[in-house]
Amino acid sequence: NAGVTQTPKFRILKIGQSMTLQCTQDMNHNYMYWYRQDPGMGLKLIYYSVGAGITDKGEVPNGYNVSRSTTEDFPLRLELAAPSQTSVYFCASSQITGVAYNSPLHFGNGTRLTVT
Amino acid sequence: DAKTTQPTSMDCAEGRAANLPCNHSTISGNEYVYWYRQIHSQGPQYIIHGLKNNETNEMASLIITEDRKSSTLILPHATLRDTAVYYCIVRYTGTASKLTFGTGTRLQVTL
Numbered sequence: 001n002a003g004v005t006q007t008p009k010f011r012i013l014k015i016g017q018s019m020t021l022q023c024t025q026d027m028n029h030n031y032m033y034w035y036r037q038d039p040g041m042g043l044k045l046i047y048y049s050v051g052a053g054i055t056d057k058g059e060v061p062n063g064y065n066v067s068r069s070t071t072e073d074f075p076l077r078l079e080l081a082a083p084s085q086t087s088v089y090f091c092a093s094s095q096i097t098g099v100a101y102n103s104p105l106h107f108g109n110g111t112r113l114t115v116t
Numbered sequence: 117d118a119k120t121t122q123p124t125s126m127d128c129a130e131g132r133a134a135n136l137p138c139n140h141s142t143i144s145g146n147e148y149v150y151w152y153r154q155i156h157s158q159g160p161q162y163i164i165h166g167l168k169n170n171e172t173n174e175m176a177s178l179i180i181t182e183d184r185k186s187s188t189l190i191l192p193h194a195t196l197r198d199t200a201v202y203y204c205i206v207r208y209t210g211t212a213s214k215l216t217f218g219t220g221t222r223l224q225v226t227l
Contacts, residue, residue: 004159033214042203042217043160058214090159102148102167105215107159 002026004108006091012114013081021076021111023091031094032074033105034058034066036087043090049074050096081115088112120204125222128198134191136221138204141185148207149180150215151189153200160203160217163189194225 007022025032030051035043035058045058049068063085065077074093078085092105121139128134140149148167152160164171164178166187171178177190191198203220 035217040219042219043215045214045216048214088157092159102165104150104162104165105160106162109159110157112157 004091004093004106006089006108006111008111009109010112012116013078015081015083015115017081018077018079019081019113021078021089021091021113023074023076023108024072025074025091025093025106026072027093027095027106028071029093029095029106030071031096031105032068033092033094034064034074034076035090035092036060036085037090037110038087046076046089078113083115086113086115120206120218122202122204122218122221124219125224127224127226128191128194130195130225130227131193134189134194134198134223134225136189136191136202136204136223137186138188139186140204140206143184143206145184149178149184149187150205150207151176151178152203152205152215152217153198154203154220155197155200163202165207194223196225196227199223199225 004025033048034046037043044060047066049055055066089111092107094103094105096103150165151163154160166178180187201220201222205215
């Protein structure tokens with residue numbers, strides 16, 4: 001029972017570098033989400049997807065890009081890393097049909113990113 | 117999004133019930149109350165959710181007041197492994213159906 005898998009677990013980037021955070025889920029969920037969590041704070045939504053080929057911005061999308069070519073995968077791209085993007089990134093998925101708010105989100109264990 | 121208010125921190129003795137309160141006075145009629153917890157820096161773990169009625173599962177019970185303006189999460193027999201940050205969330209009913217996290221309650225379970 002893998003659930004939501006994120007790779008890598010840890011990464012250190014230099015300012016201006018780029019990288020892709022990987023997220024895959026094996027539950028055939030249609031909705032997927034990317035959140036970031038800064039120290040001592042709650043999670044903030046970066047991007048979400050309601051199905052393959054459909055993505056939309058959350059609260060804090062600047063500096064990030066996403067794509068959703070398959071149901072299983074939802075990678076998050078950082079093009080020009082900045083120190084402000086130092087954070088823990090969480091991917092989540094949910095199967096939403098009918099009453100959307102009655103379906104829990106399932107989270108991965110995160111990617112801890114440091115930009116120096 | 118409806119806002120929630122939770123105490124910053126709480127303590128509970130192991131084996132006792134932990135009662136975590138949450139205020140959500142601006143909740144709309146079709147918005148659910150969700151509870152998650154986060155242990156160390158792991159991903160948030162789903163606990164329970166409800167709309168109007170009280171709910172119980174293998175992890176916890178959720179008591180929602182009749183006017184739905186507040187709720188209480190009950191861990192009936194807290195253990196040291198229940199030490200975590202607990203988030204009370206009112207689920208946004210828009211297209212994204214996202215969860216909006218606050219800063220939660222840090223529950224410390226002690227011997």
